[in-house]
Amino acid sequence: MIRESIVITTDKKNNVHVAPMGIIFKKKYIIISPFVPSQTYSNLKEYPYAVINFTDDVKIFSDCILGKKKFKIKPTKKIKSFYLQETLSYFEVKVSKYYQDSIRPRFNCKIINETMRKPFKGFNRAQAAVIEGAILISRLKILPLKKIKKELQYLQIAVDKTAGSNEKIAWTKLMKKIK
Ligand SMILES: Cc1cc2nc3c(=O)[nH]c(=O)nc-3n(C[C@H](O)[C@H](O)[C@H](O)COP(=O)(O)O)c2cc1C
Incomplete structure (x- = not known):
């Protein structure tokens, strides 16, 4: 794993x-x-x-x-x-x-x-989406932009439904980069 x-x-x-x-x-x-x-x-x-x-x-x-x-x-x-x-x-x-x-x-x-130092407080879908988004953005030079945009669009759903403030800030920065 x-x-x-x-x-x-x-x-x-x-x-x-x-x-x-x-x-x-x-x-x-x-x-x-x-x-x-x-x-x-x-x-x-x-x-x-x-x-x-x-x-x-x-x-x-x-x-x-x-x-x-x-x-x-x-x-x-x-x-x-x-x-x-x-x-x-x-x-x-x-x-x-x-x-x-x-x-x-x-x-x-x-x-x-x-x-x-602190307890793990459970899984959050928006956190997973930000991590996936960060991986996609780190591959901007090797993956087709169309594919990256399509995957980000799907990940957006989890962000919209489940994000807290940290996840919203992180996601907004990633989206600025893609634009
Ligand atoms: C969630 C995540 C996992 C990553 N895992 C790896 C990894 O295992 N090996 C790697 O070389 N880069 C990985 N990357 C990409 C690097 O973090 C990124 O390209 C970084 O710039 C590595 O180069 P650096 O050591 O020069 O900063 C990952 C990126 C993300 C967002």
């Missing part, structure tokens, strides 16, 4: 990078698979630690895709990195194995520490 997370990595100079990533939990490790080239990939090669954040604030997914660089973060306890201030939970991880691939390499990561 792929879980949508916000991965925070840093380079050697401690510059922070925040990016949505689909990660996979295995029994004893977590897999992060960033495309090449990407900042997440080069950071993990430079400094093999990451923080995997699980947040219900979908604005962070859309803001990342729309190019925002600065987010509210705090220093982590066990590794030298940062977590999202508003995250529900976060996992501090260290790369334990690296599988080279010219398109999508794989980093197996050992969990160093896990922190639960």
Whole structure:
């Protein structure tokens, strides 16, 4: 199963990078698979630690895709990195194995520490729609615009029916981009 997370990595100079990533939990490790080239990939090669954040604030997914660089973060306890201030939970991880691939390499990561901050309050269809919308917008250069618009139109239904304020803000920004 792929879980949508916000991965925070840093380079050697401690510059922070925040990016949505689909990660996979295995029994004893977590897999992060960033495309090449990407900042997440080069950071993990430079400094093999990451923080995997699980947040219900979908604005962070859309803001990342729309190019925002600065987010509210705090220093982590066990590794030298940062977590999202508003995250529900976060996992501090260290790369334990690296599988080279010219398109999508794989980093197996050992969990160093896990922190639960707030309870998960259940599924929301508009949150899922924003995440789908963010994925579509991140593929503007590779998918036909007609297909993207059609899928966004369908996702709009869930947003109209179930969104709260965060979801409305995130969705509006994504729609501005598509226009
Ligand atoms: C929900 C979601 C999941 C994503 N998962 C991945 C992923 O697993 N690997 C990846 O390389 N990009 C993924 N992306 C796209 C990246 O977040 C985006 O392209 C980003 O810019 C990665 O490059 P960067 O590390 O240079 O920022 C995802 C985007 C979204 C919205």
